[in-house]
Amino acid sequence: MATNVTQAPPAEKYTPTEQHARIVDFEDTSTGLNSRKLLMWTFLGSDVMFFGAFIATYLVYRGRSLNGPYPSEILNIPVTSVSTFVLLMSSLAMVLGLYYVREGEKNKATLWILGVVLLGGVFIAFQVVEFRIFVIEGLTPKVNIFGTTFFILTGIHGAHVTIGVIWMAFLAHGSHTGRLRADNALDLEIAGLYWHFVDIVWIVIFTVIYLISANDGPPPGAELLHG
Amino acid sequence: MTTKALTFPRLFPRPKAEWGIWSWIGTVDHKRIGTLYGITAFIWFLIAGIEALLMRIQLSSAENTFVGPETYNQLFTMHGTTMVFLVIMPLSAAFFNWLIPLQIGARDVAFPRLNALSFWIFLIGSLLINAGWVTGDAPNGGWFGYAPNSGIDYNPGLGMTYWAIGLNLLGVASIAAGLNFIVTILNMRAPGMSMFKLPVFTWMTLITSILIVLAMPILAVAGIQLQTDRLYGTNFFNPLGGGDPVMWQHIFWLFGHPEVYILILPAMGIVSEVLPTFSRKPLFGYPFVVFAGIVIAFMGWFVWSHHMFTVGLGPAANSAFTISTMLIGVPTGIKIFNWIATMWRGNIRLNTAMLFSISFIAMFTIGGLSGIMHAAPTADAQQQDTYFIVAHFHYVLVGGSLLGIFSGIYYWWPKFTGWYLNEKLGIANWALMFIGFNIQFAPLHWVGLDGMPRRIYTYAENMGWEGTNLLASIGGFILGLGVLIFMINLVVSRIQKRVAPADPWDGRTLEWSTSSPPPPHDFDEIPQVEYRDDFWFKKYPETIAEYYGHGEHDQTVPSGAQVDDDTDEESMPVVSGGAYGHDAGEHGHDKIHLPDMSYYPIILAIGLGIFGIGFLTHWGVIIAGAPVFIWGLFGWSMEPVNDPETKTS
Amino acid sequence: MANLWRKLTYHRGNGWWNLPHTASQEADPPYEGPIGGAWLGNIWRTVTHGGVSHAGPGFYWLVGLFLGVITLLEVWLFTLQGLGGLYIPILLGLSTMKFVAVVAFFMHLRFDGRLFTYIFAASMIIGISMFSLLLLLQQFGNQVQ
Structure with a gap:
C-alpha cells in the first residue's frame, strides 16, 4: 500500500488533472502553503469575530442583571476548573495524536485521538450537568440578562465542541482502520486546528x-427595584 | 490522494450532463456558478426595483392611499434588504466567480464544490427572506432591524424571524464564498504573478472577501441574538430583562459599516479595470489604489458609531467617530484622483462601459461628499432619518455600486457570452439610468434638509414636498425604463449575435487572452506572468520601457538583513516549463480535466434550508432535515474531487 | 537608531519575536528557541527532536503541564480574593499566556508559514480593538446616564 503513496512523480509527468489535484491537495501553490490549511486558518479568523461578538455582548451586559440569580450565587468555579483542565488536556492529546500519526505509530495515534474524543465528551457532559443544575437553581436564558448571555455563549461554544467530538470520532475510526496515515495526516492537522x-x-x-x-452580585440600586 | 477510497453509497450517479438543467444543478464550474449568481441576483434586482417603484407611486402625492402603512413598511424593508444582500452582493459575487480565476490565470477556484454550496445556500436563503410575501407577513422592521421594533413584542408574526434566519443563511453563503476567494487569490495565482501584479479588480475582491469573512460573523451573531429573543424569549434586547436595544445598533453597525465597503469595493475594482482599458493607459498609481483599498478595509471597522450619532453616546465618542469618519474619506479621495488621473491625456473611447464608469466617479463623489457632511454630529442631528440620508446612500449605492456593476456588465459581456451588447441601446440605457437616477435622488437632498422623514408612508399636504416628490417619482420611472432597455439589450444581443473576438476592447488583463466565451478549462496553457497588465505588455512590448522600465519591480531589501530569505512575493522563483505550461498540442483541449460535477452541494444546502424552516416552525422539521444534511455532508467528504474512472491516462 | 530597529525586527539579528519562515523552505533550520537565546535553544533542541518543523511529544507534555499549572494558578488567585484591582489584569495576563501557548505550539503557528500567523493575528487585532472600543463606548454611555 505504501509503495504508491510516498513519492510524487516528477513534475513534467503530471496530467492536467493531477496538476489541479496537486494545486489543491499538495503544497504546490503560489504561497507554498496548503490550500485546505489556509482555508481553515482563514475560517478561524472568521470565527474569532463570531465568538468575539458574543464575548463582547457578554461583557457589555456584565453586571446589568436586574434580578437574580447573579453570577456570585450560581457559578461553581472548582467544578468548571476541572472541566477547563479536561479541555486543555484534550488539546494535549490532540497534538500527541497528530505526532504519532505523522510518525506512523498507528496504535498510539488511535489511542490519543480516542483520548480527544473522550475528554471532549467529558467536557460536554460537565456542561450538560452544569446547565441542568443552573436551571434547577433558577437560572434560565429567559430569567435575566446574565442567563441570556451565559447560556447562548457557552451553548454555542458547546455546539462547537460537539461538532469537534464527532469529527474526531470519525478520524479516530479512520486511524484505527488505517485510512488516516502519515501521508494524509493533514486531515487530522486541520481538524486539530x-x-x-x-x-x-x-x-x-x-x-x-x-x-x-x-x-458579581446585584448591580447597585437593584434592591430598590425589588424593595 | 491514493488512500484506500472510502465510499459513501450513492443514491444517484455522479452528474455528467453537459447541458440542460442537470448540468446547472451539478455544476462546479466557476463560470456557470457566476452565471447562476448573476441571473438570480438580476431577478431579485427587478423585484426590489418594483418595490421601489411602488413606494415612489405612494409618495408621489401627499396623503396618498396607494399602499397602506403596513405594506409600506414591508416594501421599504424588503427593498433595502433585497438590494443589499440579494442584489449588489451577489452581483459582485457573479463577477468574482467569473473573473477571478480568469484574471489570475487559474482553471477554477480553489474549492469548486464549496463555491457551488455558496450559491445554493444563497438561493435558499434569499427565498426564505422573501417567503413572507407568500405567507402574508413580509419582514417590516427595516433592513437594519432596529430593536425593540424588531422584537416579538412590537413586531409579532413571522416576518422578522424570516428575515433573521434568511440573513443567517446568506451569511453562511457569503462566508463560504469569501473564504474560497481568499484562498483562490492567495494560492492559485499563475506562475510569476506576485501580489503586486494582480489586476486591481482581483485586489478589491481579496479585500472585499476579507471584509466579508470578518464582518458576516457579526451579522450572524446579531441574527442569532434576534432569533433567540424572538423565538425563545431571551433578553438580549429586552430592557425589562437587563438588555439594551442600543446594543443591537452597535452589533448591527459593527457589521453594517464594513458591509458598506463590501458593497462599494467590487465596483471600485470594476471601474479600475474599465478606465485604463478605454483610456489606453495603465491605471495611475496602482500601489496607491491598492493601499487605499487596504486602508479603507482597515479603517472601515472603526467608524460604525457614525450611524448612531443621535443615540446619545456622549461628546467624546461622537468626536472620535467624527474624526475617523472624516479620515476614511481620504483613501476614497485618493482613489477618485487616481481614476481621474488615469483618464488624463488618455486616448479615451466613450462607449457604454466607459460612460457608466465615468458617471460612477461623478455620482460616487457626490455621495461621498454628502457623507462627509453628516460625519459632523451637529449636521447629522439635523439630517438623521431624513431623506437627505436616503439621497446620500442612494448616490453611493446606485450611483456608485450599481453604475459600476453595469459598467462591468457592458465591459465583460462579450467575454461572458461571446456576443457584443448593442452600443446604441447601451447609450440609451446609460442616459436613461443616469438622468433618471439624478432626477430621482437629487431632489431628495432638498426635501431631506427640509425635514421630510424616512420610512413614513405619507406626508401632509401643506408641507410643500409634493412637487419635489412627484419629480423624484418620475425620475424613478425613467430609471426603471433604463433598466427595461438594458433587458431589451440583452435580448437583442442574443438575437443579433454579433460575435466578439477574444480581446474586443484591447484589454489589459489575462481574461482577454482566452477565447470569448472561455472554454470550460479557461486557459489552454496556463500563462506565465512577468508584468502587471501582463497581457497588454505582451501585446505591445514596445510600451514596456515607457511605462514599466523605471525600476518599478526593483526589489528593495533592507540592508544587512534577509538577503537570503526568499518568501518575499516579488522574488518567488518563476516556475517555468513543464510544471504549469501544458501546451494544447500535447494533451488536447478535451483531455484537460476539471473537478467533476457533484450534486452534494445542493443537497447540503437543502439540508441547511430545512434547518432554517425548522427554526421557523417546529423542531420536528429540524430532525427531519438532519438526514438530508448528513447525507450531503458525508457524501461530500467521501467523494473524490475527480472520480478515478474519469481520469485521463 | 536604524541599527537598533534592524536588530529588534529581523530574524537573523537578535529579534527573537520575529517569526521564522516555513521550516521546510530552509535547508538548515536554525536551532533557535521559541523565545530566543542560545541556552534556551539547547534545551529546545533536546525536547523538540532536533527542532525541525514540528516539536516532539516531550515538548508537548511540557506545554500541557504549563497550561495545567497556569489554570491551577488562576483558580488559586480566585480563592485568594485579596488582589483588588490587580485581579482582572493578572487573570487576563495569565489567560493570554495560555492562549498564546496553545496557538503558538499546539496549533504550530510558531513552526508554520508566516501567512497563517498574519491571518490569525490580523483578525485578532481587528476583533480585539473593535470590541474594546465597543466596551469603552458602553462605559462612556453609562457614565453619561
Missing part, C-alpha cells in the same frame, strides 16, 4: 465569564 481553536475560545470564556465575573 479547529479543536485547538475551540480550546482557546474556552480559555477566554473561562477567564471572562467564570473567574472575572464569579464575584
